[in-house]
Amino acid sequence: MADLPTGLKRVLVIKLGALGDFVQAMGPFQAIRTALPQAEITLLTTKPFAGLAERSGWFDRVWVDSRPRGPLGYLALRNRLRGGGFDMVFDLQTSDRSALYWWLMWPGRPYLSGIAPGASHPHDNPARDRMHTLDRQRDQLARAGIADVPMPNAAWMNADLSSLALPQRFGLLVPGGAPHRPEKRWPADRYAALATRWAAGGLTPVLIGTAADAExxxxxxxxxxxxxxxxxxxxxxxxxxxARRAEIAVGNDTGPMHLAAVAGCRCVVLYSHASDPKLCGQKGPQVTILRVPNLTGLNEMDVLAACTALA
Structure with missing residues (x-):
């Protein structure tokens, strides 16, 4: 274990990826901010989460990763990174791409918490690839001198819901998922069967998704x-x-279910063989993971029973 360097003035945090990745990094974001109250902290993230990061209060600046292409793109990124004058980088993405970004800061690269060769604070735990994301990030920061990493918390995320005409009692259904990963989706007709049973019991089903989920x-x-x-x-x-107002949420292994879980909603998350909840499962005060080999074999009564058990 290494100590956190003293006198850090400018810090870069790298977290790219999808919604679930961002949500699971909220605890580490908060921990870095708490550990370095006087530092100017910049987050490098993807465009969908820039506004959310700015709203969080954890960062002084938010940069959007443009995913550079070609020599000129990388040269522009290198100039931007070096111009930031960073003393330390917390690479929470720990990918080849984010490691390259640190290497682009040569010469005079800052301290690094990450897995790139030459990191000053390497996350060299041989079990890191078998750890849940939250445990892995907590272990990474501990090895960089930040021992207190809270669970992700969405209490700061508030919005006006008056335009949505919500019923008094409702549950969330989150049937979306990546189009190229159909094996991670519970069939639409099963969601419909569950929705019908909820409605019959006085609980209005509220469907959540993006335009890509409209079908x-x-x-x-x-x-x-x-x-x-x-x-x-x-x-x-x-x-x-x-999620805070809903009585329960049911959905596939998706980013919105990560957010619902940390918001404190009772959640039943549906998994197939296609992903391992031991590595990336949703975490929250009241979360049930329902995993079967193939989601086509899961019926609505099994899911309804899981919902009832959480009541």
């Missing part, structure tokens, strides 16, 4: 007219606020 959410809404379809109508702050 699925439209099918569910058509099969369950009592459902409220908010596809494409909510931003991330509204999603966190919805």
């Amino acid at each position: 699925w959410t439209s099918a569910i809404a058509a099969a369950c007219p009592d459902a409220l379809d908010l596809t494409g109508r909510t931003d991330l702050l509204q999603l966190a606020s919805l």
Whole structure:
């Protein structure tokens, strides 16, 4: 274990990836801010999360990663990184891409918490690839001298929901997922069957998703007219606020379910063989992981039973 360098004035945090990656890094973000209250902290992230990062209060500056292409693009990025005058980099992405960004800062590269060869504070735990993301990041920061890393917390994420005409009682259904990973999605007709049972019991199903999920959410809404379809109508702050008000959320292994979990919503998350919750599973006060080899073999009564057990 190494000590956190003293006198750090300018710090760069790198976290790219999707929503789930950002949500799971919120604890480390907070820990770095708390450990370095006087430092100017810059986050390098992807465009969808820049506004959220600015709202969080953990960062003084937020840079959007343009994913450079060609020599001129990398030269521009190198000039920007070197111009930042950073004393230390916390590479929470720990990918070849983020390691390269640190290497681009030669000569005079700053301290690095990460896995790139030559890192001053290497995360060299041989078990790192078998650790849950939260445990891995906590271990990485401990080896850099930051021992107190809280769980991700979305209490700061608040938004006005008055325009959504929400019913008094509702549950969230999150049927989305990456189009190229259909094995991670519970079939739409099963979501529809669950929605129908919720509605019959007085709980309004509220469908959450982006425009890319519209084919699925439209099918569910058509099969369950009592459902409220908010596809494409909510931003991330509204999603966190919805999760706090919802009685329960059911969804696939997706970023919105990570956010619902840390917002404190009771969550049932559906997994197949395609992903391992031991490495990336949603964490929160009340989360049930329901994993089966193939989601096509999971019926709505099994999911309803999991929901009831959380009550």
